[in-house]
Amino acid sequence: MKTFAETLIQMLDDFGIRYIFGIPSGPWTPFMEAMRRSDVEFVLVSNEASAGFMADVCARLTGKPGACYGTFGPGATNLSTGIANALLDRSPVLALTSQVPTAMRTRMTQMKIDHQALFQPLSKWTVELSADNLCETVVKAVDIACQEVPGPVHLGIPSELGEMSIPDCEPVIGDAVGHQRRAVVPTVESIQQVEQLMRSAEKPIVALGLSVTRADAHAVVNQFVEKQSLPVVLTPMAKGIVSEESPYYAGVLFHALSDQVAKTHSEADLVIAIGYDVVEFNYEEWLPDAPIIHIDTAAADIDSSYEVYEVIGDIRQTLEAMLRFPRFDYDWCLEELQDRKKKLFANLSPDTPNFSPHHALNILREVLPDNGIMTCDVGAHTHLIGQLWKTYRWGNQIMTNGGSSMGFGIPAAIAAKLCCPDRQVACVTGDGGFLMMAGEMVTAINLGTPIVFVVLTDRNLQLIKIKQERKGFPQYGTRLFGEAYSAAHTYFGVPVLAAKDEETYRSALIKAFGMNAPVIVEAFVDPAEYDDLILKPHRMED
Numbered sequence: 408m409k410t411f412a413e414t415l416i417q418m419l420d421d422f423g424i425r426y427i428f429g430i431p432s433g434p435w436t437p438f439m440e441a442m443r444r445s446d447v448e449f450v451l452v453s454n455e456a457s458a459g460f461m462a463d464v465c466a467r468l469t470g471k472p473g474a475c476y477g478t479f480g481p482g483a484t485n486l487s488t489g490i491a492n493a494l495l496d497r498s499p500v501l502a503l504t505s506q507v508p509t510a511m512r513t514r515m516t517q518m519k520i521d522h523q524a525l526f527q528p529l530s531k532w533t534v535e536l537s538a539d540n541l542c543e544t545v546v547k548a549v550d551i552a553c554q555e556v557p558g559p560v561h562l563g564i565p566s567e568l569g570e571m572s573i574p575d576c577e578p579v580i581g582d583a584v585g586h587q588r589r590a591v592v593p594t595v596e597s598i599q600q601v602e603q604l605m606r607s608a609e610k611p612i613v614a615l616g617l618s619v620t621r622a623d624a625h626a627v628v629n630q631f632v633e634k635q636s637l638p639v640v641l642t643p644m645a646k647g648i649v650s651e652e653s654p655y656y657a658g659v660l661f662h663a664l665s666d667q668v669a670k671t672h673s674e675a676d677l678v679i680a681i682g683y684d685v686v687e688f689n690y691e692e693w694l695p696d697a698p699i700i701h702i703d704t705a706a707a708d709i710d711s712s713y714e715v716y717e718v719i720g721d722i723r724q725t726l727e728a729m730l731r732f733p734r735f736d737y738d739w740c741l742e743e744l745q746d747r748k749k750k751l752f753a754n755l756s757p758d759t760p761n762f763s764p765h766h767a768l769n770i771l772r773e774v775l776p777d778n779g780i781m782t783c784d785v786g787a788h789t790h791l792i793g794q795l796w797k798t799y800r801w802g803n804q805i806m807t808n809g810g811s812s813m814g815f816g817i818p819a820a821i822a823a824k825l826c827c828p829d830r831q832v833a834c835v836t837g838d839g840g841f842l843m844m845a846g847e848m849v850t851a852i853n854l855g856t857p858i859v860f861v862v863l864t865d866r867n868l869q870l871i872k873i874k875q876e877r878k879g880f881p882q883y884g885t886r887l888f889g890e891a892y893s894a895a896h897t898y899f900g901v902p903v904l905a906a907k908d909e910e911t912y913r914s915a916l917i918k919a920f921g922m923n924a925p926v927i928v929e930a931f932v933d934p935a936e937y938d939d940l941i942l943k944p945h946r947m948e949d
Contacts, residue, residue, distance in 0.1 A: 429476030453846030459489010619682025662793030784816030
């Protein structure tokens with residue numbers, strides 16, 4: 408008979424899970440031994456929150472569930488940040504935690520926290536494993552994690568189970584990816600209603616959201632847009648579904664200069680929302696006075712005063728049916744849309760004398776190959792990245808917007824490089840986000856992952872500083888460094904290349920990408936442009 412640990416790791420291997428991220432504990436050692444003799448690799452991190460972020464990104468890039476681990480008490484509470492982020496970013500993740508021995512469940516003991524209570528509001532399902540339920544429960548956990556809308560599942564493992572011998576079981580593993588394709592077929596009546604609404608509209612617009620990234624519908628979305636010649640706005644996490652080079656691309660909702668993007672969507676008399684998940688941006692905060700066609704796997708979360716027509720079911724099948732519509736003649740002027748887009752990108756790169764964030768991003772875009780992956784953290788720079796950064800195809804830019812947790816960018820880059828070793832990877836983070844996850848430089852060194860970490864140093868939590876100033880408050884509690892701060896030479900063995908102007912920054916990037924090792928490029932930028940680019944965002948409370 409196999410041990411409990413061997414059986415669990417074998418099942419995860421069968422599901423195609425290649426990595427488990429975490430920080431080990433005594434009860435976890437049998438599982439580590441099982442991994443040592445399997446194709447599943449344990450990746451030691453510096454903070455369990457990073458383990459959750461990494462599992463999230465692996466799920467996004469591979470289509471398989473991600474996996475992470477935390478031990479009793481503080482290990483689990485640290486892990487919970489990454490799990491909450493996966494819940495709101497809609498990523499299928501298995502969160503494994505060691506729990507106190509069953510015999511001590513009713514007693515007070517060191518590090519005891521009720522993990523089931525902790526993870527219940529942060530996951531789609533939380534359950535305690537046992538020797539009797541292991542196989543069927545893990546299969547069910549993967550099934551639940553991957554079903555629409557995907558998200559994390561927590562599996563608690565009592566500490567005495569790891570080395571316990573259990574009877575052999577033969578679970579029906581199936582294809583985890585297949586669980587994502589279970590949405591129902593759209594009804595004929597709902598498709599006919601969409602056709603009637605489109606036929607009567609004069610200026611419909613397409614709004615793409617997070618759900619469409621999971622629908623295997625990238626090609627059909629573009630075919631539909633091109634056939635009907637419709638302008639497209641996107642939520643930040645849908646960047647790349649329609650390329651910025653497309654003549655129909657109209658911009659990203661909510662991020663920098665969103666008022667200029669609104670010049671297009673405010674003219675619409677019909678909104679065709681495809682895969683629109685309000686976890687990124689509520690409908691009510693941008694919709695024009697027009698009816699909405701909501702095409703998704705879940706019902707629309709919107710105030711009842713809006714006129715909404717729902718097509719709930721498989722997004723790709725819905726779009727394939729819509730491709731059979733005749734081409735309608737609409738009143739959009741393609742030349743005007745192109746002119747607006749050109750002005751938008753020009754205004755995102757103002758003519759400023761000082762080395763500014765847009766300089767850093769534009770030069771990185773030139774140096775990083777078109778198929779390179781850029782991950783980013785949360786902060787003022789995220790608003791600029793969401794609008795300025797040209798993604799070309801989905802998956803080339805990875806951010807968090809549903810969860811929006813600071814500290815995401817660095818572990819996301821490490822996971823991206825593990826999952827896509829043949830592609831160049833860069834991370835853009837503010838100095839605040841870097842301070843949160845500087846310990847993961849050790850992880851990057853130990854894994855030998857060649858990543859360029861671009862740190863935009865402006866010495867402040869700049870987004871919060873902007874919010875203080877807009878409310879008339881003096882700056883307080885947001886300064887990270889004093890004026891005397893200067894770059895370190897290394898962080899935990901990762902070299903730092905400092906840059907204070909465009910020329911030295913470009914040279915530093917070129918050198919960094921040629922070093923085939925983790926490298927930090929610290930860009931000392933003037934943050935003044937943020938105040939003009941982030942024009943009264945709809946969700947300044949974020």
